[in-house]
Amino acid sequence: MTPALKTHDLAVGYGRQPAVLSHINLAVAPGEMVCLLGVNGIGKSTLMRTLARMQPALGGSVEIDGRDISRMNQGELARKVAVVLTERVAIGAMPAYGLVALGRYPHTGWAGQLSDADRDIVAEAIAAVGAQHLAQRDINELSDGERQRILIARALAQRPAVLLLDEPSAFLDVSARVEIMAMLRRLAREQQVAVVLSSHDLELSLRTADTLWLVDRAGAMHVGAPEDLLADGSVAGVFSGPEVVFSTLERSFKIRGHGAVRAFVTGPGEQADLARSVLEREGLLVVAAEEGAELRIVVATSGWEGSGAHGGGRGSSFAELALFARRQAQGSHDV
Amino acid sequence: MTRNHDGQDDALDHRASPRVAIASAVASSGAYHTVVLGIALALLVATFIAAICLGSTSIPLGTVFGALTGQPASGNPDFDIITAIRLPRAITACLAGAALGVAGLQMQTLMRNPLADPFVLGITSGASLGVALVVLASGSAIGSFLTGGMGLGGGFAIVIASTLGGLCVLAPTLAIASRLQNPSTVLIFGLMTGYAVSAFVTLLVAGAAPDQLQRWIAWGFGSFSAVTWNELQIFGPVVVLGLVVAAVTIKQLNALLLGENYARSMGLNTTAMRILTMAAASLLAGAVTAYCGPIGFLGIAVPHVARSLLKSSDHRVLVPAAIVLGALTALLAQLVALLPGQFGVLPLNAVTALIGAPIVAFVILRSRKGIFVG
Incomplete structure (x- = not known):
């Protein structure tokens, strides 16, 4: 299949300064969902802006549906690429329908009059994001999550081959975040549009993306399915820091244990797992042997019992276990 | 392309009913806009006729209709008053109000700032500077153009000078606006530029002879009465040209509601649009300033009234509404200015400020989400 979006030896950055990212070769197929990940300030936004031609490439090229975007006029580009930006949309009074209808801009005539076909596409875009009930509401009355849906519908109404979203879940609460990501994945498939989004939400991206573009701290791009990048250690390499470590197995961050005290837990599966997470949070190194x-902690359904170098203890709640673990870790520091 | 088509057809089959529901709701808001615009238009016609009836002497309605429908004058002196004074004055008020309303709307949309208008952004001050320079350089008495002393050629020179003066002040403000995202910084910069230019104009005019100075001050009060049929030959087409620019860029103005980045991503050439809108707003405000004096508050108040009456930011209804409501407000201001009757007229600028300032204050206080929501 021809890729919807393709870059050749792309270099992005600002003016005469050295390129922020360079030698980027990427391809996105129609219907594919890509998450661009990396630490702050590494150049994610710069790359997104360059893909949308909101700033010129420093070198190389970006192709959409096989055509170099630098050779397209503004209208052609707008019919191929739609964006959802982080900037606030502040309009005095406009129903959500009107905002979505603005997406037809590159397809309508000089007067911007919507044809029946345009109206169908607008209604379909609203339905695709599940926002029929919002269509007549003023956009100022919408919640952040609802407004983001409407902005995505506006981008869909543009009928792009490529949909670029800059941190679409940045200002959303947890449930809206998950909803938006799941919706984008479904939209990519249904509309056969290539979706590329930058995100800070590593755990959610790992679960929803087809492909990750992972920029490491040296500015090198790692590309692959989330599991491939987990398996080769790239994800853990990029996101582990002095305080936290990224656990490949659990696909989540953990507070880095300093390993001063090694702890061993036995007991029934779920209870033992919860006890382990308590000990890890307290900075102990949980060992398998x-x-x-x-x-040594023995967990049962009724409670736990522990014995260590600094005395033993027992309790019925995990809060008590945390206190016990803290005393043990503290004691080892004092010695 | 094919893939889009397939997806669309699929979705259409599944989701026919919501589209129907959406369409009917949209139609009802369209009907509301038509009703509001219709009422505003009817009020405009009534006020227009009232503006011709009322003045230092009242003229009966019958005579007014007679004169307007082109009955032979038959020696009635009221006919002369109507054709020579009141009709051009009312037409000037309509044109000036429409021009300022639309220029204010253009500025507010372009800067995404509800407090922007030609006066605040210094276009009016710049236009005053242009007028002052032409009048001083041409050696004619300041304000002589107001009595038609400069003829058509001079009239063009004044319009061009005031438009260029307005543009010269507006351009740096807009250049700053494109770099700074903070709307209040941009507004204050515009205000300061306007003050500086006004100070320069004051210095220019300060050396003028006392009678010239007095006429300059009178011009500064603002008036729709100085424009005769001769001046209307320039003023009319210039204003219509500016309004036509606004009318044919309605689609682009709507795209700008989302901000320049979104507008560009939808295919708008924002640089060209910015220059075109600046030029049109400067032309509209410049022409009004040249012929009617620096008139404040109409430009800022009219778009707000239009938005709150129509409950919409869509320029397809806002541009016609700014034209109709601008003309209506200017005619009302003109009528209020005539209230003293035989004892003279009130300065127009005082009247527009008295009408406009409470409207602006009301709009600002009422908006729950702060004033910087365009």
Whole structure:
């Protein structure tokens, strides 16, 4: 299949300064959902802006449906690429329908009059984001999540081959965030549009993206399915820091244990898992073998019992276990 | 392309009913806009006729209709008053009000700032400077153009000078606006530029002879009465040209509601649009300033009244509404200015400020989400 979006040896950055990212070769197929990940300030927004031609490439090229975007006029580009930006949309009074209808801009005549076909596309875009009930509401009355849906519908009404979203879930609460990402994935498939979004939400991106574009701290681009980048350690390499470590297995961040105290946990599966997460949060190193562990915790449904170098203890709640673990870690520091 | 088509057809089959519901709701808001615009238009016609009836002497309605429908004058002196004074004055008021309303709307949309208007952004001050320079350079008495002393050629020179003067002040403000996202910084910069230019104009005019100075001050009060049929031959087409620019860029103005980045992503050449809109607003405000004096508050108040009456930011209804409501407000201001009757007229600028300032204050206080929501 011809890629919807393709870059050749692309370099992005500002003016005469050295390129922020360079030698970028990427391809996105229609219907594919890509998440661009990387730490702050590494050049994610710069790359997104360059793909949307909101700033010129420093080198190389971007092709959409096989055509170099630098050779397209503004109208042609607008019929191929639609964007959802982080900037606030502040309009005095406009129904959500009107905002979505603005997406038809590059397809209508000089007067901007909507044809029946345009109206069908607008209504379909509103339905595709599940916002029929919002169509007549003023956009100022919408919640952040609802407004984001409407802005995505506006971009869909533009009928692009490529949909670029700059941190679409940035200002949303947790449930709206998950909803938007799941919706984008469905839209990519249904509308056969190539979706590229930049995100800070690593865990959610790992679960929803077909492909990750992961920029490491040296500015190199790692491309692959989330599981491939998890398996080769790229994700953990980029996102582990002095305080947290990214656990490949659990696909989530953990507070980095300093390993001063090794703890071993036994007990029924779920209870033991919860006890392990308590110990990890307290900075203990949870080990898989009893041998060599300074702290030994036995968990049962009724409570827990622990014995370690700094005395033993028992309790019925995980809060008490946390206190016990803290004392053990503290004691080892004092020695 | 094919893939889009397939997806569309699929979705259409599944989701026919919501589209019907949406379409009917949209139609009802369209009907509301038509009703509001219709009422405003009827009020405009009534006020226009009232503006011809009322003045230092009242003229009966019958005579007014007679004169307007082109009955032979038959020696009635009221006919002369109507054709020589009141009709051009009322037409001037309509044109000036429409021009300022539309220029204010253009500025507010372009800058995404509800407090922007030709006066605040210094277009009016710049236009005053242009007028002052032409009048001083031509050696004619300041304000002589007001009595038609400069003829058509001079009239063109004044319009061009005031438009260029307005543009010269507006351009740096807009250049700053494109770099700074903070709307209040941009507004204050515009205000300061306007003050500086006004100060320069004051210095220019300060050396003038006392009678010239007095006429300059009178011009500064604002008036729709100085424009005769001769001046209307320039003023009319210039204003219509500016209004036509606004009318044919309605689609682009709507795209700008989303901000320049979104507008560009939808295919709008924002640089060209910015220059075209600046030029049109400067032409509209410049022409009004040249012929009627620096008139404040209409430009800022009219778009707000239009938005709150129509409950819409869509320029397809706002541009006609700004024209009709601008003309209506200017005629009302003209009528209020005539209230003293035989004892003279009130300065037009005082009247527009008295009408406009409370409207602007009301709009600002009422908006729950702060004033910087265009």
